Amino acid sequence: MQNRTIAAISTPYGRGAISLIRITGEGAFAICESVFKPKSGKALSECRHASAVYGDIIFENEIIDDGIATVFKAPNSYTGEDTVEIACHGGILVTKTVLDALLNAGAYPAEAGEFTKRAYANGKLRLSEAEAIMDIIDARTPSALKLANASGRGRLSDEAEKIYSRIKMLLASIYAYIDYPDEDLTDVTVDEMKNELKSLRDVTARLERSYKTGKAVREGVRVAICGKPNVGKSSVLNMFTGEDTAIVTDIEGTTRDVIKTQAVCGDILLDLSDTAGIRQTSDTVESIGVERAVEEIKKAELILAVFDTSRALDTLDRDILKTLENETAVKIALFNKTDKECLLDTKEVKKHFEHFVCISAETKDGKDELDSLINRLFTDGAIDYGTPYISNARQYSEVCKCKSGLESALSALENGLTQDMASFDLEDALSAISRLDGREMTDDVVNEIFSKFCVGK
Numbered sequence: 001m002q003n004r005t006i007a008a009i010s011t012p013y014g015r016g017a018i019s020l021i022r023i024t025g026e027g028a029f030a031i032c033e034s035v036f037k038p039k040s041g042k043a044l045s046e047c048r049h050a051s052a053v054y055g056d057i058i059f060e061n062e063i064i065d066d067g068i069a070t071v072f073k074a075p076n077s078y079t080g081e082d083t084v085e086i087a088c089h090g091g092i093l094v095t096k097t098v099l100d101a102l103l104n105a106g107a108y109p110a111e112a113g114e115f116t117k118r119a120y121a122n123g124k125l126r127l128s129e130a131e132a133i134m135d136i137i138d139a140r141t142p143s144a145l146k147l148a149n150a151s152g153r154g155r156l157s158d159e160a161e162k163i164y165s166r167i168k169m170l171l172a173s174i175y176a177y178i179d180y181p182d183e184d185l186t187d188v189t190v191d192e193m194k195n196e197l198k199s200l201r202d203v204t205a206r207l208e209r210s211y212k213t214g215k216a217v218r219e220g221v222r223v224a225i226c227g228k229p230n231v232g233k234s235s236v237l238n239m240f241t242g243e244d245t246a247i248v249t250d251i252e253g254t255t256r257d258v259i260k261t262q263a264v265c266g267d268i269l270l271d272l273s274d275t276a277g278i279r280q281t282s283d284t285v286e287s288i289g290v291e292r293a294v295e296e297i298k299k300a301e302l303i304l305a306v307f308d309t310s311r312a313l314d315t316l317d318r319d320i321l322k323t324l325e326n327e328t329a330v331k332i333a334l335f336n337k338t339d340k341e342c343l344l345d346t347k348e349v350k351k352h353f354e355h356f357v358c359i360s361a362e363t364k365d366g367k368d369e370l371d372s373l374i375n376r377l378f379t380d381g382a383i384d385y386g387t388p389y390i391s392n393a394r395q396y397s398e399v400c401k402c403k404s405g406l407e408s409a410l411s412a413l414e415n416g417l418t419q420d421m422a423s424f425d426l427e428d429a430l431s432a433i434s435r436l437d438g439r440e441m442t443d444d445v446v447n448e449i450f451s452k453f454c455v456g457k
């Protein structure tokens, strides 16, 4: 039910200096007034929008705390409804009791994300803006935070809006051609339509490509570090984390389990898996580790294959080259231990890899080069925080559908097919871009013809 008044604790569960309890809906002021008593004696509903009042918090006729209530009035609040935010002392029990008092006075417990859902339903936020808020909360790196702000604040929404309007204009021209072929109703030629389609395709192609960066920055790249025993896989993991995350020894078979951790690499996040050295072994535990290493390789988006340059290439290394042969993930050969004398024929290994970097996990030599290579491979060039980025699979799928609709419409026109063929594809592109931002699909294209092209004149 849209109109029921809901309340929730908005700060994390736990002991702290202050907690915030939020209530929103038609009954927010009336419900709060029976729980929160301003010292001034003024009713909350009489307070100005965005004003804060000090008062007592009452539950079962007893003062349980004192705090500040901030009053937001519809339609200017976050949700678009009357809203009160009560800041009380941050004890677990006192916070929960304030919420209980509000529920007791008639509020319903809010569902996950319900405040933002209401903001969206009340037209305060577009869907992509709501998603950007989640990205801000989830951001684990400065780049992720900056990227969420680049796409939030309405930028992605505005971009989608522009694409939407341009497709709608195109459709209007096409329908004018189809419906009134003999009348000179539009000054847009077929060539101009084709050019506009090409330009729109390029705009959506940029958005489509931006997901590569958005994903690497927000969610991280899945990386498997693999190689034969003792080449320095665990040392490479520790080089990324800057800590002694995995045990490093000169004993073969030290790492048996898969060790998973995250590390920041330039602008992106890496979901790293350090694995057992791949070899035939009679040790039961180690051989399970080897199986798991192979599984990690299969799941990875990036495989870092480590080779020890201080030893000659052997059959174990060659087995690994064979294991990686059919893997479609991005593969980088890491020639490790470059601080020692080189005895490895790197030429033979290089034949199997498009990318390689010489490093010393011990001295961290080559780490910068490796970081920038990984960033280059997993982002679409340097991040431009002034433009919006696609940040999730849902948005990506709609952008792809939009682009493919535009491409089909373009090839229909280029192949001399009738314009109504192109219009079907354009309708698909239009609904995809309108879904990107959660806009209601309204079929007002027909109205658009009359409004833009003055058909009645």
Ligand SMILES: Nc1nc2c(ncn2[C@@H]2O[C@H](COP(=O)(O)OP(=O)(O)O)[C@@H](O)[C@H]2O)c(=O)[nH]1
Binding pocket: 227, 228, 229, 230, 231, 232, 233, 234, 235, 236, 247, 248, 249, 250, 251, 252, 253, 254, 255, 277, 336, 337, 338, 339, 340, 359, 360, 361, 362, 363
């Ligand atoms: N000199 C030198 N030794 C290294 C380097 N990387 C790893 N090692 C040593 O190689 C041995 C095996 O390292 P480890 O990371 O456990 O290899 P893993 O079995 O592949 O995980 C240890 O004694 C490390 O100290 C490096 O870059 N230079």
Ligand SMILES: [Mg+2]
Binding pocket: 233, 234, 235, 246, 247, 254, 255, 275, 276, 277
């Ligand atoms: Mg290891």
